[in-house]
Amino acid sequence: MSNDLPLVYANQLRKSFGNKIVLRDLHFELHEGTTAVLFGKNGVGKSVFLNCILGFLQADQGEVRIDGHPLTDRIHIRNTSAFISSDHQDFLNLFTPREYFSFVQEIYQLPKEEATALIQQWSDDLQVSREMDSLFSGLSFGTKKKIQLIGALLFRPKLLVCDEIFEGLDSDAVNYVIAVFDRRQREGQSSLFTTHIAQYAMKTTSKRYVLEDGQIRDFDWG
Numbered sequence: 001m002s003n004d005l006p007l008v009y010a011n012q013l014r015k016s017f018g019n020k021i022v023l024r025d026l027h028f029e030l031h032e033g034t035t036a037v038l039f040g041k042n043g044v045g046k047s048v049f050l051n052c053i054l055g056f057l058q059a060d061q062g063e064v065r066i067d068g069h070p071l072t073d074r075i076h077i078r079n080t081s082a083f084i085s086s087d088h089q090d091f092l093n094l095f096t097p098r099e100y101f102s103f104v105q106e107i108y109q110l111p112k113e114e115a116t117a118l119i120q121q122w123s124d125d126l127q128v129s130r131e132m133d134s135l136f137s138g139l140s141f142g143t144k145k146k147i148q149l150i151g152a153l154l155f156r157p158k159l160l161v162c163d164e165i166f167e168g169l170d171s172d173a174v175n176y177v178i179a180v181f182d183r184r185q186r187e188g189q190s191s192l193f194t195t196h197i198a199q200y201a202m203k204t205t206s207k208r209y210v211l212e213d214g215q216i217r218d219f220d221w222g
């Protein structure tokens, strides 16, 4: 990490659509080795926030740094973070999972043998091995999530951001994802995810936040 900033640093973040203010001088920090869940009612701005902190959406105002780097440093952001979201799948539709994993391996210059072994292991664990040569566009909703998860984990990003990660996953896959978050935390990596399913979020050793009125606050589970 550079500049002694947390892994995710967002300050005075503002985002509006027309006259609808979604993020209002929002401040958020996430440190390395943390698993954090972000709750919030439908339409409150969770996806907008995640897109803004990773640079997929331009905030109107405010400062964001990931691992100390501004969002304009796209190569660093790409090497540091992964985003799993149903809204970010369009480019994947052109690939089979096998082709997508080769692409990830190539751009992150991962050792081939190690990457191949991990893909094999994780696709067996998540029961998607038989889908390796199917077009992504034809996969089921939950299988698409699993393929995205494997692609994201392959390059061991310091920051894994997931929008509604549990949606559409069977219970084995939910438990797998929770174990992934826990393992990443033990290894000093961070995960930030949104969910409406509090019972799953409570299974992780998470920090808990809620987005309301355009700001993020600690979530009080009492």
Ligand SMILES: Nc1ncnc2c1ncn2[C@@H]1O[C@H](COP(=O)(O)OP(=O)(O)OP(=O)(O)O)[C@@H](O)[C@H]1O
Pocket (backbone or CB within 6 Å): 017, 020, 022, 040, 041, 042, 043, 044, 045, 046, 047, 048, 049
């Ligand atoms: N491109 C856009 N143009 C106009 N309004 C938008 C756009 N993207 C998001 N919004 C609005 O911003 C608000 C926040 O949306 P967002 O998708 O972030 O909510 P959310 O908290 O993720 O909701 P959910 O829990 O239902 O997924 C909503 O009112 C939405 O209509």
